[in-house]
Amino acid sequence: MTAMLELDGVSRRFEKKLDGVERFARRLGADLKETCVNAVDSASFSIARGEVVGLVGESGCGKSTLGRMVAGLLPVSDGTIRFEGTDVTDAKSAQARDKRLRIQMIFQDPMSSLNPRMKVADIVGEAAVYHGLTTRAGVTGYVDALLAKVGLDPAFAHRYPHQMSGGQRQRIGIARALAVQPEFLICDESIAALDVSIQAQVINLFQDLRRELDLTYLFISHDLGVVEHIADRVVVMYLGRVVEIAPTEALFDAPRHPYTQALLDQVPRLGAGRQTFRTVKGEIPSPLNPPPGCHFHPRCPMAGPRCSREVPRTISQGGHTTACHLHDGGTA
Ligand SMILES: Nc1ncnc2c1ncn2[C@@H]1O[C@H](COP(=O)(O)OP(=O)(O)OP(=O)(O)O)[C@@H](O)[C@H]1O
Ligand code: SF4
Ligand SMILES: [Mg+2]
Known part of the structure; x- marks a missing residue:
């Protein structure tokens, strides 16, 4: 691969x-x-x-x-x-x-990641026009096709985020990400x-x-x-x-x-x-002051003397990777 x-x-x-x-x-x-x-x-x-x-x-x-x-x-x-x-x-x-x-990212809360003052047409179309993936003249059709792709009626293009349900807003978030033709989400x-x-x-x-x-x-x-x-x-x-x-x-x-x-x-x-x-x-220990060695050792039922002293190495076996002393020499 x-x-x-x-x-x-x-x-x-x-x-x-x-x-x-x-x-x-x-x-x-x-x-x-x-x-x-x-x-x-x-x-x-x-x-x-x-x-x-x-x-x-x-x-x-x-x-x-x-x-x-x-x-x-x-x-x-x-x-x-x-x-x-x-x-x-x-x-x-x-x-x-x-x-x-x-590479595009889709967030947890569609309400806070969508501009409340922008209509869906602009939210979804803006970046595509900016990056030259469609023209000003062609953006309406471009947005309609994206809305269809995420299961929404083209009429949604004229709505604002607050006029939609959470699920619909998340579909808009997905359409916005897809607008720049990503390969990785x-x-x-x-x-x-x-x-x-x-x-x-x-x-x-x-x-x-x-x-x-x-x-x-x-x-x-x-x-x-x-x-x-x-x-x-x-x-x-x-x-x-x-x-x-x-x-x-x-x-x-x-x-x-x-x-x-x-x-x-x-x-x-x-x-x-x-x-x-x-x-x-x-x-969960404070991330400001994580435990030395293996960070998990204060909570680990298998912890041994090495665990608080040495950071475990990452070991891969047959596509399965772990970072634990038990898998690197057999003893913790
Ligand atoms: N902008 C920031 N400034 C300072 N510390 C931050 C910032 N963003 C994240 N952190 C800290 O970095 C660590 C990792 O945070 P992160 O948000 O990546 O965790 P997470 O796994 O996404 O958590 P959750 O499941 O709650 O979303 C935390 O200790 C967090 O407080
Ligand atoms: S290295 Fe492995 S055995 Fe040791 S504390 Fe960490 S997880 Fe537990
Ligand atoms: Mg998080």
């Missing part, structure tokens, strides 16, 4: 400087330091054309930050992102900018805000579009049931680090990393209920 998207050691740090009051308090003796969060810490994996890759992990583990870096909405601190062989990390060249346009909790019945419709739409337009997805979701349904492979993150990558069936049938095992233990596997995971036993 040739990679469409390749991440090599991609990291993102957020530094929080002290404000004036805090600097003053520090001068008076308060124990205040500038802080840094490693929101994404050296992520390396690739995605093949046509694949759907799920990205899961507890809140704050860096999923959105990773997605935003891939979409070019957030600069990386370190590492390289390649798309179809072109380095798009900084998107400085025209070729890299053109490639970047092929990052869906960041794109169905989480919708009613359960509408979620199923939007998932079906994603699957239809995948077939019709030969799309590739990075699908970020809290809902493991949805990920199991839609993804070919799954990437699991914990406190900024990728801890396991595996084909969906292998991951759900036989997760190898203790964190993934704990995550899946929380999910009722029988019955038709929703499969949103709750938090794994134990507190």
Whole structure:
């Protein structure tokens, strides 16, 4: 399989400087330091054309930050992102900018990601005209065709976002992303805000579009049931680090990393209920001060002496990747 998207050691740090009051308090003796969060810490994996890759992990583990870096909405601190062989990390060249346009992101809350003062026709058509994918004269037909593609009547072109339901707004968000003819979509909790019945419709739409337009997805979701349904492979993150990558069936049938095992233990596997995971036993440590060695060691039932001292190496065996000492020499 040739990679469409390749991440090599991609990291993102957020530094929080002290404000004036805090600097003053520090001068008076308060124990205040500038802080840094490693929101994404050296992520390396690739995605093949046509694949759907799920990205899961507890809140704050860096999923959105990773997605935003891939979409070019957030600069990386370190590492390289390649798309179809072109380095798009900084998107400085025209070729890299053109490639970047092929990657689009669909957000959780369509209401806040759509301009409330713009009509659908402009929301969907604006970028296509700007990038020369249609002309001013042809934009009405272009938008109508996109609305049809996402299952909406052309009459929606004259509406404003507040005149539509959540599901319709999310379809507009999808049409807007499709307007620039992307090949790769990052869906960041794109169905989480919708009613359960509408979620199923939007998932079906994603699957239809995948077939019709030969799309590739990075699908970020809290809902493991949805990920199991839609993804070919799954990437699991914990406190900024990728801890396991595996084909969906292998991951759900036989997760190898203790964190993934704990995550899946929380999910009722029988019955038709929703499969949103709750938090794994134990507190999520502060990302400002993550535990040394393997970040998971304070919560890990398998932790041994190496775990608090050494960062686990990433080991791949038969398409299944884990970062855990148990899989690197056999003892933790
Ligand atoms: N703009 C920012 N400035 C400072 N810190 C940030 C910023 N964006 C994210 N972070 C921090 O980076 C870490 C990862 O956040 P991120 O939003 O990527 O997590 P997530 O996995 O998407 O979480 P959720 O499931 O809640 O959406 C968190 O500790 C978060 O507080
Ligand atoms: S490295 Fe150690 S603490 Fe981390 S998951 Fe493996 S056994 Fe648990
Ligand atoms: Mg997020």
